[in-house]
Amino acid sequence: MQALKKIMIHTDILIIGAGPCGLFTVFEAGLLKLKCHLIDVLPNVGGQLSEIYPKKPIYDIPGYPSILAGDLVDNLMEQIKPFNPTFTLGEKAESIEKTGEKEFTLTTNKGCAVKAPVIMIAGGLGVFTPRKPPLEGLEKFEDSGVDYMVKDPEKYRGKNILIAGGGDSALDWTIELSSVAASTTLIHRRTSFRGALDSVDKVMKLAESGKVNLITEAQAIGVNGSNQLESIIVKQKEKGNIDLKVDYFIPLFGLTPKLGPIAEWGLNLDRSAIEVDTKDYSTNVSGIYAIGDINTYEGKLKLILCGFHEGTMAVQSAFKYIYPDQKLSFKYTTVTGIEGL
Amino acid sequence: MEDGTIHIKVKDREGNEQKLEAPTDMNLNLMEVFKSYDLPVEGTCGGMALCASCHCYVNSDHDLTEASEDEEDMLDQAFYVEDNSRLSCQLKINDSMDGLEVELAPVSE
Numbered sequence: 001m002q003a004l005k006k007i008m009i010h011t012d013i014l015i016i017g018a019g020p021c022g023l024f025t026v027f028e029a030g031l032l033k034l035k036c037h038l039i040d041v042l043p044n045v046g047g048q049l050s051e052i053y054p055k056k057p058i059y060d061i062p063g064y065p066s067i068l069a070g071d072l073v074d075n076l077m078e079q080i081k082p083f084n085p086t087f088t089l090g091e092k093a094e095s096i097e098k099t100g101e102k103e104f105t106l107t108t109n110k111g112c113a114v115k116a117p118v119i120m121i122a123g124g125l126g127v128f129t130p131r132k133p134p135l136e137g138l139e140k141f142e143d144s145g146v147d148y149m150v151k152d153p154e155k156y157r158g159k160n161i162l163i164a165g166g167g168d169s170a171l172d173w174t175i176e177l178s179s180v181a182a183s184t185t186l187i188h189r190r191t192s193f194r195g196a197l198d199s200v201d202k203v204m205k206l207a208e209s210g211k212v213n214l215i216t217e218a219q220a221i222g223v224n225g226s227n228q229l230e231s232i233i234v235k236q237k238e239k240g241n242i243d244l245k246v247d248y249f250i251p252l253f254g255l256t257p258k259l260g261p262i263a264e265w266g267l268n269l270d271r272s273a274i275e276v277d278t279k280d281y282s283t284n285v286s287g288i289y290a291i292g293d294i295n296t297y298e299g300k301l302k303l304i305l306c307g308f309h310e311g312t313m314a315v316q317s318a319f320k321y322i323y324p325d326q327k328l329s330f331k332y333t334t335v336t337g338i339e340g341l
Numbered sequence: 342m343e344d345g346t347i348h349i350k351v352k353d354r355e356g357n358e359q360k361l362e363a364p365t366d367m368n369l370n371l372m373e374v375f376k377s378y379d380l381p382v383e384g385t386c387g388g389m390a391l392c393a394s395c396h397c398y399v400n401s402d403h404d405l406t407e408a409s410e411d412e413e414d415m416l417d418q419a420f421y422v423e424d425n426s427r428l429s430c431q432l433k434i435n436d437s438m439d440g441l442e443v444e445l446a447p448v449s450e
Contacts, residue, residue: 052391125385134420134449166417189422194414219422254418256392257385302387 007112009086011037013318014106014116016093016262019047021292021307022122023076029315030083031333034322037114039106041127043090046073048124048293051255060305072304082340088112092127096265102287102322118287118318121267121274122311123294125257133164133251137223145229146249155248156181162232162244164220165252166190171199173252178211185213185244187220187234215242220251262294270296280317281310287321289314347439352400353380354445363434371397371443372430382445388430393419394448395429401442405432420449 013029015022018040026036044050046069054070061067067075091108099105102117130148132138138146150156150173157180163170166188172195178184186203193200207214215236222233224243232249234242259272268275268284273296276282281289291314292307300306319328349361349371363374372395375382383394390411396419399405405427408416412431416422426446432438 048386052386053389056389131418131420132449134447167414189417190413192413194410194417253420256394 009037009088009112009114011035011086011114011116012322013037013118013120013315014039014104014114015120015122016040016106017047017122017124017292017294018042018045018087018089019122019124019292020049020072020076020304021124021311022047022120023073023080024308025120025122025291025311025315026080026083026085027076028312029318030080031331031336031338032315032319032328034315034319036083036085037088037116038085039088039091039093039108039112039114041090041092041129045077045087045089046070048257049073051128058304060303062305082338088114092260093123094261096288104287117322118289120311120314120318121262121283121288121290121294122292122307123262123290125293126262126272127258127260128255129258129260131251131253131256133220133253135220135223141223141225141229141249144227145225145247146223146251148251150177150250153177153180158182159247160245161185161248161250162187162220162234162246163250163252164188165254166193166195167252167254168195168199169254170252171195171203173250174212175199175202175206178206183213184211185215185246187215187218189217189219191216218242220249223249273300279313281314282317289318347434347436347441349374349438350440350442351375351378351380351397352442352444354447363438365434365436367434369434370430371395371432371434371438372428374434375429375445380445381448382429383448384430386430390415390428390431393428396421396446397427397429398423398425398444398446399427399441400425400444401440403438403441405438419446421447 012034013036015038018038029036049069056069057066091110094109095107097105106114156177160183161181162185163174164187174186206212217237218234220232221235224231231243231245274290276290276295278297281291283290291310293302345366346362352358372384385394386392393415412428
């Protein structure tokens, strides 16, 4: 097995989660000349705003009567640009180890390591992970026939594949894989699709020409196989149960947040949220703070604007934690301006 | 029905039934009523029909507003979906829902 490539990054504040709170914290840290590195499991910044509701208007961001979630993310990126934050995207924060007096080392699932005196957890609702159909025995085949995402289309060359889902990724991969797979079947709960019209059109044409076996009003209800996946039982509204022989089953039902490894970091939790002291949003572990939707305290409101406040307070405390002997004098941006702007 | 309050019967995932009271004049949706009774419903997206974590079954034959395209789209990404599946966040509490019988859908891992 090829050894994981080790990358070591050093920073002042390591922010877990590149959603709005994590991003704005870079700005507030930057004012105190603290450098930030952000880690996010998603391949893009913005967290829920990018993943769940990029086109939804938000009405309670001060100064914006209405702003699209996606635009808020773009603006935040613009706002923090002068402070040159660095990012590790598409990797999951896996473990945290205390490696020095004031030093944590965080390692991602892909072997990237980051050292920092302070960790700011802005993990929102947790780690976005693929929705897995609740089929008995499905997990057994996760390395032998069941894939929740397509990484390399070549893997499916000459194979019989079954894709499930009705959104863009199910449609797009049906189109693309139908040109390499021996047979491609798409199953979907309804007769209509929510994906882009153009993709729906293409899938319909492929179905008419026999290149794609389209089964609508159908759901996967069972999995068969011994060591390797052999078939999926599909229940179709009128035809009943169909036993489909396939080499690969690719369920594409979007992503959903799960708390994930955060639960194992020795932090005090209350119902999947991290307990913090509202003085500075610190956790029970010195040097680790939690801000935004991931934390909890009396009177907690899961609002972006509250998360901005929490991040602001937390970096002030983080500065004093990192440099206990330095005096921190508070300055308004209207007085000092921002270097690089 | 008392003035401005309706009653809803809900069956949780363990099969226990509970009667809920819901005011009709507070612009609440059913997901919010579930949460106010501490029923195990996440409502992750806050009620935008964007997460399916408030999925329920409607077991009585009340004439409810039809599911929007957004709601159907989201149900496409949920599991254990049946013909009577709804996202409770999309059901606005009103007088015509008095006596409604609902059941929380299972959650998947």
